[in-house]
Amino acid sequence: MSHAMVRCRVCDLAYVDRAPSQATLAASYHEADYDSADEAEDAADAYARAIAPVLETLKGRGAALEIGTGTGAFLERLQKAGFQELVGVEPSPAAIAAAPAHRKPWIREGIFVEQDFAPGSFDLICCFMTLEHVRDPGALVASARRLLKPGGVFVSVTHDRRAWLNRLLGCRSPIVDIEHMQLFSDESAKGLLARNGYVEVGGASFRNAYSPSYWLRLVPMPDRLKSNLTAALRGTWLDRRKLAANVGNFMSWGFRPH
Template identity: 60%
Template sequence: MQPADRNHRPCPICRRFPDHAEVYLEERIDTSALNSYSFASRKEPERLCFQMVRCPTCDLVYVDSPPSQGELAKAYHSADYDSSEEANDAASSYADAFAKVLGRLAHDSALEIGTGTGVFLEKLSAIGFRHVEGIEPSTAAIAAAPEHRRPWIREGIFVEGDYAPESFDMICCFMTLEHVRDPLEVVESAIRLLRPGGAFLSVTHDYRHPVNRMLGKRSPIVDIEHMQLFSRDSIRALFAQAGYVDIEANAFTNTYALSYWHRLMPLPAGLKRPMGRVLEGLRLNGVKLSINVGNTAAAGFKPKAHA
């Protein structure tokens, strides 16, 4: 990316330039290592990043000189996609994490922003949502979706004007709020598209979780694709800023195959490859393991209309 494509931005939640923003992560860009996989989700982490600073008011860590929205959109459009089994495991974890919230909602219609192959839409349909739809910028992800899910998925970037106001009971966005240039705009758009009493759900990494703090710069959350990193406090701050009430933000466990945990592990290749062979040899690759990896499941409700 050329320097001309980058500009300075304020905190994406409070919209202020913090007086005393501390540098949270120093920039590490190696253009020769950038490839189309850099922008695919759940890929082998490369741990390159733009400089990130922390807003002391919102507790949000964010890239203060990000590439332009156009550059990001282009990168995602052409991103490769390689994670169908993991996507399925993730969707099951999310359905479990949000079971209580989903139970409180009317089941008329739901929208997923960044739906991938639409695997979570499948879960929503199974629990009784009558109308489900998703928006997804990656052509490769949609091409990988099973035939019966394709009619649910629209290719593109989420734009509020494409939907009728107050037309959804639930809108969700998983592992995506880190990637967008303006997460507040997304949650504000969502609250206008929700019916009163409807809910917005998100899953985000928690940079304050002990796992991520322990790994530091080797954590999978340190990645060039992340424009901001949330803590439980900052995801609450984002929802509150947009007008949501009854906000919850909780840690939960992700269930994935051992082979995937192995791929995420921040180990040198010299150790990682033999470990992979051991897992394969013991036929443990397909074994599922639930771990709290420092992700936050957050939910906020649109206030019910006044009587």
């Protein structure tokens, strides 16, 4: 359930060198089911904690765009952080349908297209767990830079394939997935931004907190055993506790030059 990948010896990116067409990818996400609404809230909380130091250096909090917004959970965190205009782009109708009613006006269904927005119109553009899914991440981050105001920031979250857990699991890691067109390391994630004209590029790993039943979904084990254990956990007092761990998610950022 994964594509064959090669590794760039220059930038350390692992990527599919014979990727499906953009139309095929768009159709796949249009048809996909969505069953991660609860986990999206937990992920949004983790992203909000991780991005806080970056936002402290940002002068304006006017407009924010999230590429691959899902249910718009993180947009709501940005609203609480003081952003005045919120826009999310999401290709999955099922994810949008799972969004609370008050978030749906923020979300546009479809694939991100630069021409849908005015140049220099956003203070913040974020793209969480989405760069792995697109055919050309370089084109996406270059488009984002043109849409940012001078001094605006682009922030992404990607899987770090060189994190200890992913190296330990190898091909059994959940990041090795049929939907992933490339897998980043911390080096390749920051390098992507630097090569596309961003300045003050930085990055950091962070911890996610999820319920035990969700963590269990990611563990490589026989399906029947996993299903039985997950069913036994759901709804119990133990499953209501959030377990925090650093599992190799990496946040990178870069600013559009003044």
